Each structure stands twice: as C-alpha cells, then as structure tokens.
Amino acid sequence: MQASHKLFGIKDTLISCDYVNHKMISILNDYLIKNNFSEYQKDRVMSIVNEAMASWYLSVMLESNSKKDLFLVDENYLEKLYLSKTVHGRMLLECTFLMIQDNKEIVNIIAEYSKHLAIAGQLKNDIYDFTKHRKYRGLSDLRQGHITWPLYFLIQSLNDDERKILLENLKNQKFDLIISLFKDKKVIEKTLELINFHVEKAKELIKDKFPIRVGSALELWAEGNRTFSRDPKL
Numbered sequence: 001m002q003a004s005h006k007l008f009g010i011k012d013t014l015i016s017c018d019y020v021n022h023k024m025i026s027i028l029n030d031y032l033i034k035n036n037f038s039e040y041q042k043d044r045v046m047s048i049v050n051e052a053m054a055s056w057y058l059s060v061m062l063e064s065n066s067k068k069d070l071f072l073v074d075e076n077y078l079e080k081l082y083l084s085k086t087v088h089g090r091m092l093l094e095c096t097f098l099m100i101q102d103n104k105e106i107v108n109i110i111a112e113y114s115k116h117l118a119i120a121g122q123l124k125n126d127i128y129d130f131t132k133h134r135k136y137r138g139l140s141d142l143r144q145g146h147i148t149w150p151l152y153f154l155i156q157s158l159n160d161d162e163r164k165i166l167l168e169n170l171k172n173q174k175f176d177l178i179i180s181l182f183k184d185k186k187v188i189e190k191t192l193e194l195i196n197f198h199v200e201k202a203k204e205l206i207k208d209k210f211p212i213r214v215g216s217a218l219e220l221w222a223e224g225n226r227t228f229s230r231d232p233k234l
Helices: 004-008 010-034 039-066 075-085 087-100 104-129 140-144 149-156 160-171 175-184 187-206 212-224
Strands: none
Touching: 004 010, 010 039, 039 075, 039 087, 075 087, 075 104, 075 149, 087 104, 104 140, 104 149, 104 187, 104 212, 140 175, 149 160, 149 175, 149 187, 160 175, 175 187, 187 212
C-alpha cells in the first residue's frame, strides 16, 4: 500500500492533514460544549490539543535540524525532542484525567508524571532499536541520521578525532562499528540510568496522591517503562 504523499502528492496530502487537524479541533470543541464540561476543563483540553499539534511539527523540525550538526545538540534540545515525539500519549493521559475530574492539582501532577514516562519510554525504545529489534527493524534512527539520547551519550564520550570517525561511519552506514562504540562507552548503562531517574521521578509525583487502585495502576505503568522482555545487551 502506497503512502498518501506518494499516491496524492505532497501538497495535497499536507493540505488534507491540515484540514483533518482543524476539523478534529472543531469536533472536540463541540463535544466539550454539548457535554457541559467546566470552563477550566474546556480551556485546558483545547490548550493541550493545540500544544500537541505544535509539538508534532516541532519534533520534525528538531530531528531535521539535528542532522545538520549532531555535536551542537544538548540535553535541553533532546528533552524538547523527546517530549514532542511522545505528545500523543501524554495528551491522551492528561485529557483523560481532566475529563474525569475537575481538579487542577491532579491534572498538573499527571502532566508532569506523563512527561517523565514519555522520556523513559522513548529511551527504552531507543535501546530496543539497537538491541532486541536490531536485526529486523532496528537502527532506524541511526540509518536516518536522527539524534537520540544514546547517540548523544556516545558523542559526549568521544574526543575530536573519534567524533570525525563516528561521522564517517554514520555517512558510510558502518553500523557494526558504531554499535561496538556503544558497547565500549557503556552507552546502554548510561541510558538505563537515565530511564531509572525518570521512572523514580514519576513515581515520586504520584505517591499518596491517588486512591489505592489508581495509584497502583500508575505505579505499575511507570515500572513498565524500565522493564525489558530480555536483557538489553549488545
């Protein structure tokens, strides 16, 4: 099956996507009005959706821009990128709690909780990209030249000469050599430490803030972001 932009052309596809985005906002707004949600709930939901749409575009720009110079990327840049790439899940979780209860404090907690888990979950996917799924569909970010946090960890551990070699290996798609560097520089270990940091931060946020069943579910969700189906080894 052909992708839409190949079947209908890039211009028509982009116009159609913009139409769907705005139509979605219109339908959502009508739903919120008809179902008597509070002004705070309506405003917050619409704000979340608008932020999400902006983030979708931002993630593309950030990934595209990082290709120009991988070495200029810092952790703030990566955090923005990861939160933009994972906005779909964060938006759904925040809106769900917002519609269930009109409680600003709880919604703000869930918003921060979801940010930590979004980063942890994306980091977990990054590890799978060059371990478990490497043979069949892995290394996708490396192949496309996208910056990731593991790649950032690797870059930070290299001297100038090693960085030049890394760029050559990326250009020539010598991924086995890059994976060897990941192993030598203990990139997986560093990534796992960052995952643990975000999972623990997420769990701290929800501690004693929710009914037992809800709190247990949120804690289990958090733990799932650092649970691997097999040891993440290279």
